[in-house]
Amino acid sequence: MAAPKRRKSAAVAILNATDDIEDFSKSETLAIRSSLLRWYDENSRDLPWRTPSAGAGSLLMPVKVDEEQRAYVVWVSEVMLQQTRVPTVMGYFNRWMEKWPTIRDLSSASLEEVNEMWAGLGYYRRARFLLEGAKSIVDEGKFPRSASELLCVKGIGDYTAGAIASIAFNEVVPVVDGNVVRVITRLRAISANPKEAGTVKLIWKLTRQLVDPSRPGDFNQALMELGATLCSSTNPSCSKCPVSDHCQAFLLSKKSQKLKVTDYPTKVAKNKQRHDFAAVSVVEIAELDEQILNDNGLKHVFLLVKRPENGLLAGLWEFPSVILMKEV
Ligand code: SF4
Known part of the structure; x- marks a missing residue:
């Protein structure tokens, strides 16, 4: 007697949906590489963080930059671009590069300065990790070059590691x-x-x-550019x-x-957004010495508290508040 057929579970069905996908053939791969790179060479957007090899220099990016400087530029721009649109990032990126043109400049900044520069971009953890990463790289004395080494830097994940390694150091890795x-x-x-x-x-x-082994950074940028345009x-x-x-x-x-x-x-x-409800106290210090106000060019002084160094919005200043209710 034949064994009864077993029903496939949903999990197995999803696995099969990906198992059925074929690899790119050799000829497809070569054709996609050359068509995409040709299109990119003619159509890439002129963005301030683009590398010279992509044919899009800018005032902030001199035509000749060393690889470590290029890695810093790619790193800052890619972190800013996570969760944020290109037009918004451009102003932030230019201001950042004016203030901290090199990783060494950034490594001597304070968290307050970095948070102030980041204000409005959101996801402040990204800024803190950039600062901590810059300090650790400067302490080491050398920018990690491969994607696997870059993954050891705090805050650098697969995407950013691939972008820096391929665009700045020509490693043949995907993004x-x-x-x-x-x-x-x-x-x-x-x-x-x-x-x-x-x-x-x-x-x-x-x-x-x-990924094109002769131009990995340009190829990765071309694929992202195609999706963005x-x-x-x-x-x-x-x-x-x-x-x-x-x-x-x-x-x-x-x-x-x-x-x-x-x-x-x-x-x-x-995922459904969670809503938390908090009571916030805005406390103005009314009776402050006239002299202190004048010396600091202030008209009003408010009470602020600093958030803990670990956790959400770490190290930022805010009005004192207390959570009343958290949605689960
Ligand atoms: S779906 Fe995207 S990749 Fe496919 S042809 Fe259209 S633009 Fe090109």
Whole structure:
């Protein structure tokens, strides 16, 4: 008697959705590399942190920079660009580079100064890690060059390590950000949940196959640039895309009206935002010596408290407050 067939679990079904995705063939890889780099050379945006090899120098980035200086510039810009749009970052980046043009300058800054410069960008932990990382690199006396060494610096994760190692030091390693996830899931028509560990691993593997060994930094920037410009989330310009001949989502959408390239990557429900409620006291110190006010050019003085050095918004100043209710 034949054994009864067992139903596949949901987990197995998702695994198969990524198992079925083929690697890029040799010819596809070569064609994608050359089309994308040609497009990038002609169309890359002129951004202040772009490296000279990308053909986009600026007043703040001299045409000839040493690799460690380039690594610092890439590091600052990539950290600022996490969770923040390019137009917002440009002003912050220029002000930052004017104040701390080298990693050595940054390493002697205080946390207060760094937080003040970062004010408005949010996720202040990024600024603190930049400062702590700069201090540790200057103490070591050498900028780590490989992605694996960079991962040992506090606050540097896979994405930033790949960006610095490939753009500044020409290491042949991939970089995967949200833009790259979008491009790769469309090129390979990957319908599995892009947040699942198995899908993340697959996207890194596929991106690694594509990286051009002769221009790894430019290739990574080109892939991110494609995702940030033509291959947008809601309104991609496939007719202008340099790699449309190799894009399975585009080819499928031409065969069936039911399928759209924007079906990739699969939309995942966002975590519900948590709301906390706090009572905040704004205390003005009314009876302060006239002389102290005048000497400091002040009209009003308020009571502020410093947040603990560990935890959310560490080291920032705020009005005294007490949490009344936390949503779970
Ligand atoms: S063809 Fe369209 S969907 Fe595919 S990579 Fe290009 S812009 Fe993105």
